[in-house]
Amino acid sequence: MQVNGEFQPTIVAFCCNWCSYAGADLSGTNRLQYPANVKIIRIPCSCRLNPLFILRAFQRGADGVILCGCHPGDCHYTTGNYYARRRMTLLFSMLDYLGIEKERTRVEWVSAAEGGKFAATMNDFVAAVTKLGPNRRLEDLRCSKD
Amino acid sequence: MQQGLKEKAIQLLKDKTVDRVVGWKAGEFFYDLTPAVFHTPEEIEKDFVFSVFSGANLSKYLIAESRKGGKVAAFLKPCDTYSFQQLLKEHRILRENVYVVGVQCDGTCDIEKIKAAGCDGVTAVREEGDGLVAETLYGEHRMSKKDALLDRCAVCKSHKLVVYDELLGEQGEEQDAGRFAEVEKLERMTPEERYSFWRGELSRCIRCNACRNVCPACSCEKCIFDNPDSGARNKAAADSFEENMFHIIRAFHVASRCTDCGECSRVCPQHIPLHLLNRKFIKDIDELYGEYQAGADMDTKPPLMDFTKGDADPSVVYERGGDKA
Numbered sequence: 001m002q003v004n005g006e007f008q009p010t011i012v013a014f015c016c017n018w019c020s021y022a023g024a025d026l027s028g029t030n031r032l033q034y035p036a037n038v039k040i041i042r043i044p045c046s047c048r049l050n051p052l053f054i055l056r057a058f059q060r061g062a063d064g065v066i067l068c069g070c071h072p073g074d075c076h077y078t079t080g081n082y083y084a085r086r087r088m089t090l091l092f093s094m095l096d097y098l099g100i101e102k103e104r105t106r107v108e109w110v111s112a113a114e115g116g117k118f119a120a121t122m123n124d125f126v127a128a129v130t131k132l133g134p135n136r137r138l139e140d141l142r143c144s145k146d
Numbered sequence: 147m148q149q150g151l152k153e154k155a156i157q158l159l160k161d162k163t164v165d166r167v168v169g170w171k172a173g174e175f176f177y178d179l180t181p182a183v184f185h186t187p188e189e190i191e192k193d194f195v196f197s198v199f200s201g202a203n204l205s206k207y208l209i210a211e212s213r214k215g216g217k218v219a220a221f222l223k224p225c226d227t228y229s230f231q232q233l234l235k236e237h238r239i240l241r242e243n244v245y246v247v248g249v250q251c252d253g254t255c256d257i258e259k260i261k262a263a264g265c266d267g268v269t270a271v272r273e274e275g276d277g278l279v280a281e282t283l284y285g286e287h288r289m290s291k292k293d294a295l296l297d298r299c300a301v302c303k304s305h306k307l308v309v310y311d312e313l314l315g316e317q318g319e320e321q322d323a324g325r326f327a328e329v330e331k332l333e334r335m336t337p338e339e340r341y342s343f344w345r346g347e348l349s350r351c352i353r354c355n356a357c358r359n360v361c362p363a364c365s366c367e368k369c370i371f372d373n374p375d376s377g378a379r380n381k382a383a384a385d386s387f388e389e390n391m392f393h394i395i396r397a398f399h400v401a402s403r404c405t406d407c408g409e410c411s412r413v414c415p416q417h418i419p420l421h422l423l424n425r426k427f428i429k430d431i432d433e434l435y436g437e438y439q440a441g442a443d444m445d446t447k448p449p450l451m452d453f454t455k456g457d458a459d460p461s462v463v464y465e466r467g468g469d470k471a
């Protein structure tokens with residue numbers, strides 16, 4: 001999205017209900033700032049993230065997608081994030097293989113107590129995606145608003 | 147070889163070991179072999195064909211055939227037995243209703259390659275020693291079989307039949323013919339080069355779904371690509387996103403269960419090298435989670451249905467090769 005002639009990325013953050021979503025809440029109550037580009041979608045567990053959700057986000061105009069889940073070992077459902085970790089590793093590797101910028105996708109483990117880490121992660125990710133520019137390789141022109 | 151298979155099929159039908167036989171018969175052209183179910187010895191005698199074009203993997207047909215009642219015999223080549231065992235592992239085939247005749251194979255051929263070698267009007271192809279003889283309207287044409295092999299057979303991963311009730315020919319060994327060389331070549335390119343390579347390939351996709359329909363690992367009864375609510379049930383892709391999406395999701399859905407039988411590329415009417423997507427997943431799994439060959443045994447878990455506490459973080463992708471951006 002262009003705002004005053006400057007590129008403002010749209011970031012979709014998939015956050016686990018049990019940790020990162022609460023982490024985002026904590027960073028809010030702590031008055032920590034992170035960019036408004038980040039749109040949070042709550043999911044019940046990081047392993048709920050179907051690879052199609054990521055592609056769909058890119059299709060509908062996201063410039064970057066980040067998945068935040070519980071630290072390995074801390075999953076509310078014991079093992080969900082271990083599965084998510086393998087899946088996302090392979091998916092990101094495949095995106096890279098197809099020539100799609102791998103910096104547009106990321107996984108971070110953020111616990112409910114890490115409000116600071118959540119804000120820092122989002123600041124960092126938004127900066128990285130801003131540098132990359134708009135998502136062109138995985139966009140759907142029919143959904144383009146530019 | 148064909149005679150041996152025919153005799154075996156007739157014998158199995160005559161002594162009532164099985165009620166049906168799954169094999170191959172000629173389609174519109176002699177090289178255009180299609181899977182077929184035979185019920186009587188007469189049908190076998192008339193139509194059954196086994197030749198260098200018997201590439202079709204018959205294991206997927208056994209999902210339906212094993213549930214129709216009665217017993218069914220199938221001729222499986224080494225790579226087909228991997229798919230068969232993978233399907234057994236997923237409880238998709240009723241093993242007790244299937245009689246597997248393992249057939250040793252030294253590669254199946256691609257008619258396009260034979261035509262490209264300058265043979266017009268091919269009327270028959272036969273094997274002679276190590277070579278192939280293509281009979282054409284304009285005389286005979288000799289060529290080495292190696293030059294006519296399907297891409298997947300040129301880098302055959304195994305001559306070993308992992309499951310069978312009876313074996314025709316010799317048991318073989320696993321081998322390393324460098325099937326990841328092409329993937330490595332792509333990995334060494336810059337992301338821009340890779341992107342334009344895949345655009346060139348995937349933009350030819352006509353969404354015929356042949357790759358999905360033929361794939362032994364794609365055996366869900368309800369497929370996301372048929373579901374109107376998934377948003378993925380498109381016909382011909384409307385733009386580049388849909389091409390990418392279909393192929394990423396197709397490959398991802400079979401990741402860690404794909405035995406690398408190469409059927410997807412063989413049937414693709416647009417000649418898209420789809421096996422390169424599947425192989426990338428296999429290579430990544432081998433590198434990150436330890437060597438794994440789907441269908442090689444009945445006990446191990448597919449890597450995506452398993453985990454260890456020490457698995458690499460997804461950020462490993464940022465550090466690995468191929469990032470000369």
